[in-house]
Amino acid sequence: MNEHAGHEELARRVREAKVRLGGNCLILTHHYQRPEIVALGDARGDSLGLSRLAASSGARHIVFCGVRFMAESAAVLARGGQTVHHPDPFSGCPMSDMADVEDVERAASELDDACGAGAWLPVTYVNSSAEVKALTGRMGGACCTSSNAEKIVRWALGGGKKVLFLPDENLGANTGARLGVDPREIVRWDYSLPSGGNDPDALRSARVILWKGYCHVHTLFTAAQVDDVRARFTGARVIVHPECSPEVVTRAGESGSTEFMVRYVESAPPGSTVVVGTELNFVRRLAAEHPDRRVVELARSMCPNMFKITLAKLLATLEGLPDANLVTVPEDVRRDARDALDRMLALS
Ligand code: SF4
Missing domain, CATH: 3.40.50.10800 (NadA-like)
Structure with missing residues (x-):
């Protein structure tokens, strides 16, 4: 066949x-x-x-x-x-591939050198390879999803540790913002550069270190698109996935995981308009299953994988x-x- x-x-x-x-x-x-x-x-x-x-x-x-x-x-x-x-x-998944286990091992060794072993913990989004999850487990860190990232990062920071958040920079940045982490205490780890492109002092004073990975499906959305749908659909609610950039998340006003989006649309009043910024197949299905609400995609964005x-x-x-x-x-x-x-x- x-x-x-x-x-x-x-x-x-x-x-x-x-x-x-x-x-x-x-x-x-x-x-x-x-x-x-x-x-x-x-x-x-x-x-x-x-x-x-x-x-x-x-x-x-x-x-x-x-x-x-x-x-x-x-x-x-x-x-x-x-x-x-x-x-x-x-x-x-290209985002998962952006955190190669050898690059993460090198980052761990460089962070140990700059900050001291035990000064930091990895928090690894489930969108990662089994090898990177295993390394996280061996180092005493934890996985997270887009639903529970806040809880897991709060746990690690609450223990007085820095967090290496990987592989999605945007989910890490949006989570840090929700937890009120000072933006000056958040740095980015560019895995193609020694020490992630940071000087040792910046790493020592950082609380959150963001791996430079991203999902191309969600970084396609822009703040201008949010402004445009608000102009086209008066009174529309806009919700986006936290893999979108912080600018898009802030402009939308609401963000959450796919499961959160399902509940969000279910609880929207009949007759209302909900604009959803995530993968197109999912948004189209939400629209078909809620014909008494207008569910619209923020823009057409599909995951080819x-x-x-x-x-x-x-x-x-x-x-x-x-x-x-x-x-x-x-x-x-x-x-x-x-x-x-x-x-x-x-x-x-
Ligand atoms: S939408 Fe596709 S590319 Fe993006 S994180 Fe999910 S699987 Fe990876």
Whole structure:
């Protein structure tokens, strides 16, 4: 079966495969997936919520329709005997790739030299590789999501530590602003430069150090677009994802994770207009599911990596179980990455 077969035929064969597999297989779909993939999934949600759902289910095979780091997180949290499968092994996340484990190890050594070992902790967004999560776990740090970043950063700062926030500079900057961190105590770590491009004094006086990574889907949004939609839709509420720049977050007035956005639209009064600044597939689905509200995208911005998961690849994975597109994480990496995720879950 190839990509050019009709959607109806592919969808029919996916449904047949699901019936054959029964309760042995669980198809998880991230909010940003194509509509035809979400329609065939058993559950949809954000990456961590789906991974936790998988681990608590009785299914032997988890087919994760999302990007690579999400499938890896599911493998890290999986129960013994569960296998995780990713329909396109080349569906990665550029933001996750911006924090290469060797660059993070070098940054750790340079921060130790400048500030002293034990003076800082890594807080790692779940949009990161299993290796970087594992390094975070070994160093006593924690993972975070866009929902709980404030809690996790507050925990680290509250212990008197500096925070190396990675890999998303904008989520870190927006979180620091919400926590009231003095902007003069926030520096940026450019991983292509020695000491991240900072002099040792700046690192010693910093409280938050932001890794220079970003999501191109969310940095596409601008403050001018927010002004423009406010002019076009009088009285509209505007909500954006915290991976947007601080300027866009400030201008929008509201920001939150995808799960927060779902609740935000649900609680908006019928007849109201909500402008949403995040991935287009998700915004279009929100609009379709809330026809009594006007839900509009801030601008058209899609994640091409999420888009790589197609019906043909999902079908090939289901028909190739238990071996097709298997996601494996070395045991030592799995154990340490799990520590960073468990620390986050305990704190939130
Ligand atoms: S939307 Fe951005 S952060 Fe999410 S998978 Fe795509 S590139 Fe990565």
